[in-house]
Amino acid sequence: MTDMLEPRAMGRDRVRHDARAKVTGAALYAGDHAVERPVHLHVLQASIGRGRVTSIDASEASALDGVLTVLTHENAPQLSNADDAELFILQSPAVAFRGQIIGAVLAETPEVARQAAGSVRVAYDVEAHDVDLRADRDDLYAPEEVNAGYATDTDDGDVDAAYDAAPRRVDQSYRTPLEVNNPMEPHATTATWSEDGLTLHDSTQGVHSVRATIAPLFGLDEDQVRVVAPHVGGGFGSKGTAHAHIALAAMAAKVSDGRPVKLAVTRQQMFSLVGHRTATIQRVRLAADEAGHLTAVAHEVVEHTSRIKEYAEQTTVPTRSIYATPNRRTSHRLAPLDVPVPSWMRAPGECPGNFGPEVAIDELAEVCGLDPIELRVRNETDVDAATGLPFSSRTLVECFDIGALRFGWSDRPTVPGSRVVDGWRVGLGVATSTYPVHTMPGSVAKVRSEGEGHYAVHIGAVDIGTGTWTALAQIAADALDVAVECIDLEIGDTSLPYATVAGGSSGIRSWGSAIVEAARRLRSEHGDHPPEGANGESEAADNPDTEQYAMRAFGAQFAEVQVHCDTGEIRVPRMLGVFAVGRIVNPRTARSQLVGGMTMGLSMALHEQAFLDRATGHIVNHDLAEYHIAAHADVADIEAIWVDEEDPHLNPMGTKGIGEIGIVGAAAAIANAAHAATGTRVRELPLTADRYLP
């Protein structure tokens, strides 16, 4: 049981602290910071899928007015640490994937840098590349563990025997495509070397994690690197780890005679340089008794990793916790390909890994002749099978109950294809949503009395557009029992106390817990009226309940889908998400997070697909005209609501994290609704018109 904070400012709608600055353009992003005499950098990328650079002719580029240097593996500064092959750029002529950084042009203006980059001639020794993800490859392997430290495989009970004996079964293969994060603000870095070390203005989800990654690369102590990020225009995981462009900017700054270097990654370059979500091939087997109780669940996934750096998406992890069953098997197998390095994308593992099983559950409901909500309710569990621990709270059934009423679930057409309105077939679908409560220890907050009841609150957290500036001030206000206006928050700088990354939906929980503990320390040491300058500094308090309980957020996703009778065009006029995510700190920013997640889920369901060309080895639809995300006209009525969930085991604020759960389950709900509309079961995303052609 944690010492819960009494919500006063928390739970109240509050306008974003940074709203005015953002809409007036006053908020500075990574590329905006004014520096003196900046050098501009343009990336050179490999145009082969695998091999070696044999020569680089930069004579034409170097001759252009305004070009300072063309950086290549032949003249780049040596890096000190080869542990991360993604970041160890320009240290050899080897090319590991198409689009890899093989050089850069430093010039007086971004235009000249870009022009010069276009005239650099590169010759290669080409080797055959392989970017073909198939489940029948003979080089699939089991990684030692999958992302976030989960076990690669699990096997409980006797799945095969239970499956063979079951009267109701589903055995299908599902596929999700390669997807790319595409935050609105492209990645950008401004790097400056001085006698004291390196300063980076970076578009990142974690200033301290960038520092920890970049410092050893250049043989620096962490205190010689400063990373600053007051405002970030979205990340969705692609800014959660430091990618190679940051190393490149720092390298370039090292050879620019002390001048700062600015690097803005282009949208096209983002498709190969800042991570992506692997495609997945998921075989799902479900077995149930006549009443729909699951007797066996198997979820076996094949996905890719880059050859030079392993990233194993934890795709089956949600299957280990979501429903009760005595027999369960999950596994991950990786195909090592000559692809850019995959990484986190909003709800890694949980999001793609929800799609197969939640469509399979819909198929099982059909096989069993049950309402898909009723089937899910029958397989509810109080215990997390992955850990054997009871859930600290699990309010999933209430989410379904509330959602079913609000969405008109009982009025849905239950025979697929039976409702046609104005030439469109109409159907409703649901899916369960879930996301773990990740614990990320280590964040430190500092609270200082500034006199007259005002307090400075310092923590190196980052606001990636989620509302951190606003929500942390609300938490600090309640922790100190003062008005929000009395809080002077500072975030987004490694000169502030250490903070963990804005990832895994853990930010507010991790940073807020530290702020609460620092405030309590200030109060316990200095009382209600601390003298000006009095400090409290602390990490979050230990929470023994994390050993006693499994902690997860849950939700119910509802979707209405229309499929055109003639053309198969698919539209989603309504979505409803009902979430059980602990306490809500700020309803306004929370709704924005949840609706945003659902919108991204809609986009995943209907649109997103990076086409990795086997012959060329790269994503060929690498811009926002050709890599479709939902346009405004695709996004109709999306509503996110939440249940009042009081969970005393989580943290002093009682929050579970809301950044990612909104995307989880949205695609499955839409796919299930499309089946209800048409009778056609599509098991591969995205759900495009051609798949529903009559």
Added chain:
Amino acid sequence: MRPFDYEVATDAPSAVAVVVGRADAAFLGGGTNLIDHMKLGIADPALLVDVTRLPTGEITDRPDGGLRIGATVRNSDLAADRRVRERYPVLSQALLAGASGQIRNMATTAGNLHQRTRCVYFQDVTTPCNKREPGSGCSALGGYTRYHAILGASEHCIATHPSDMAVGLAVLDASVIVAGVDGERSVPFEDLHRLPGDRPDLDTTLAHGELVTAVDLPAPGRPVRSAYRKVRDRASYAFALVSVAVVLSVDDATVTDVRIALGGVAHKPWRAHRAEAVLRGAPATVVSYERAADAELEPAAPQDGNGFKVPMTRATLVATLRDLTTEDR
């Protein structure tokens, strides 16, 4: 992008003279496609001759009851023009199905006709492309072909023409007025764009330096039914998977006159002559429409990634004709 010179044209003949005299010069309209190409390295004109201030920004009535659309009329203005909406609704619908409001505010009539394929390989200078670099090969063959041609393609190029407006114009018996060094000529709309053959680098039949100054539309004639129907991968701001423009006259349940054009299926707006021939004089029934669609699609040759376009085109064409003739008008 490379440095370039820029001048503003004040009259068409001198604009033509300048561009004809320089192989590295290009006309600049709204810039919604050419500027992208310059940034991507697909085009690098050394001189841009801005024609948007030529006196070609008006839509004027013609004595025969038709309209003359100036080359630099913006797509938004053309779509909103009352005469266009009343006499040629299929054109207005086609325009509004294309691009986004912001792009339509910039894009011009002539620029729209000259826009180039969005084939991802054409737009990526790191890949071979016969249209961009003749003789280098076609990367789309065996690659990403969802938006590629099923009709009239060649072994050298399977790209599609991206315009919606042009598909609408293709059913209106339009003529394109072109200024050249020897004066003005009129090009039947169907002869403006070309199939790729072994010269996919050429999108149109115009010579370098010829300048489109207007598009003429004849009077719509007797009351006709018309529609533009576009099927795409998202509800807005996407190129057509398939689009259909139809102008149709029906008397006594018989099709007396019909013009059909297809978008998203070929290197040019595809006039569906085979389908028209089947329909002319045929009963206005779904059976006729299906026969017409099948006749048009008989020579269709899809790629691995766009086989769906054949049934999708068929379904869209049949449904468009059906919807035009089932309601009592």
